[in-house]
Every structure is written in structure tokens, then in C-alpha cells.
Amino acid sequence: MAGLVPAIHAKPRTRKDVDAQNKSGHDGGESFAFHLGLGLWVPTFVGTTVVILAPTLQSRDEKRLAMGMTVELQTTADIEAGAQATPPARLRRTLRPLLGLLLPLALAAGWELIVWLGLSSGRLVPPPSKVFATIVELARSGELARHILATLSRVASGFALGVVAGTIMGAISGYWGLARRLLDPTVQALRAIPSIAWVPLFILWLGIFETSKVALIAVGVFFPVYLGVMGAILSVDRKIVEVGRIFRLSGPAMIRRILLPAVLPAYVVSLRVGLGLGWMFVVAAEFMGASEGLGYLLIDGQQLGKPAQIVAAIVIFAMLGKTTDWLIEIATAPLLKWQDAFGRHAGGA
DSSP states (O other), rough: TTTTTTEOOOOOOOOHHHHHHHHHTOOOOOOEEEOSSSOOEEEETTEEEEOOSSSSSSSSHHHHHTTTEEEEEEEEEHHHHHHHHHHHHHHHHHHGGGGGHHHHHHHHHHHHHHTTTTTTOOOOOOOOOHHHHHHHHHHTHHHHHHHHHHHEEEEEEHHHHHHHHHHHHHHHHHHOOHHHHHHHHHHHHHTTTTTHHHHHHHHHHHHHSHHHHHHHHHHHHHHHHHHHHHHHHHHHHHHHHHHHTTTOHHHHIIIIIIHHHHHHHHHHHHHHHHHHHHHHHHHHTTTOOOSSHHHHHHHHHHTTTOOHHHHHHHHHHHHHHHHHHHHHHHGGGGGTTTTOOOOHHTTTO
């Protein structure tokens, strides 16, 4: 009996089932039986199943006990087989993110080849080699780090403000019907205003320095977070809420134990969408008289006729945006482990 790991399952079996298994050529090795004192005899097959036989069950309680006493046994060979399958699975998890690099690398290599063959001059759309050389030059001079830090600080500040405001207002509008009827029409009207339209107003209100830039980014982050939270709360299954009311959960308990787990998946998506809009709005924000930042690199490259610098700034925007989105995905993954969603199984295939 060495090397057996039990796992409890409710799977009642009868004498007829066991006899059929024996006739089918089961070679589970030795078997034994012991009496439980309730008219139950439990034959045990090594490496397969501890089976409940109930020839003399009289009461309903005894039947319920039999339902819960079947034990699945896993042999040492099964454990070793699972251990042998672990390294390939880890390798797949490691290599899976690298698949996303195939398309951009293929496009870059294709454009480099077109320019190298002379099919294009590469003056307006420089080849990847020239863009990479521009990035290296900016990095060596120290300008790249300064511009990246300036943009990151603006995005982080605006994202934090937008998330806090969007979460609070979205939760209020989703949970309280009167607040939704009062606030939501105005918020939806403001959401339709283009981002550039806010620029002159924020300059007049907040000046041309950092405050106006952070405020513009916060506006861009606010709307998807607000809509995501409110929509997720409104889409919570009414039957789950009724169960909470049956158990007489208080308002905070209802939010913590029912609404929050139901809202969390949609909330994570709204955070990722808001972050993407934050990176879009930072460009418009850095057009407002900024002297540093990746948006400034774009304007400087346009004014000085440096297409390689423009493309380099765009590539860096893409890399930073993807990295921050990946960080949100990694940070929120432990909170969504309970999900038995299709995407988790499809991603592992």
C-alpha cells in the first residue's frame, strides 16, 4: 500500500459494479475489505478506488455517509508521470509570450529587406536598423531616459487619479439607482468630447505646466473605468444578490462577498482599457508646451524633419504601453484564479 495518495470523491458503488470491474480484467493487485460498523463493507483496490458497498443500508443517514466515503487512490507511477510532464508545461508557459514577437519582428525584417533591395528609399519610413541606431544614440546621450521618466510620471499620476475617480463614481452609479439617473447622462455627454477639445480649457484653468497634463490623462482614464465598474455592477446576476439578501448580508458584506468577486473580471479589463487611453492622452498632453517627454520627441522630430526619431518615439510608446499592460495583467492574475473561464483552458492548449 506504499505510495498511495488519497483524494476524496463522492461516488457510491455497488457490488454489481465491482463484480463487473473484476470481470473486465482489472489487475489492480491485492484487495482487502474492512467493516465500518454500519453494515458497510469497503473493498479496496490498490491504485484505483476504495469502493463503498451498501448491501444492508437501512437509514438515510447511512446512505449519506456511504456517498461521502469513496476514495480515489493515485499510485506512485501516476505521480511520476505527472512530474515528468511538468518541464514541458513550464517550457510552454515560458515560450508562449514570445509568440507575440513573431509578427512585429517579421514586419520589421520584411521592411528592412525591402529597403535593402532598393525597392524603397526609406526616407519617410526609415528601416528598423536606422530606428534602432536612433534609439541607441538617444540612450547614450541620456535624453531617452529623461524623456521616458517624464512620460511615465505623467501617465502614472493621471492613471491613479482617473482610476480612483472612475471607480468611486462607477460604483455609486451602479449600486445606487438615483445616483445613476442623476450622474450618468452628464458623464456620457462628457465622454463624447474629443480629447483635444479639453486642451485649451485645461491650459486656461490649470496653466501650461504639469497639472494640466496630468488632468488631461486622468480624463482619458476616467471614462472606461467608470463605464466598466458601473456596467459590471449592473450585470451582476440578480439571483446571486437575492441569495445575499436571503442571508441578510449588510451593505458592506454584500459588496465584499457578492458584488466585488462578480465585478472584478470586468474591472480588470476596464483598467487595461483605461491605461491604453492614458498612453494615448499623454501624447496630447505633451503637445501642450512640454519640454521633455516622448510626445516632445514626436514634435521635435516633426519640426526638424527626423522621421527616424518619430518612429523611434512611437516604438518606445508601444513597448512601454505593452509592458505596463502586462504588469496589470500579472498583478491581477492572483485575484482571478477562481475563474473557470474558457480563456484559461484555451490559453493552456
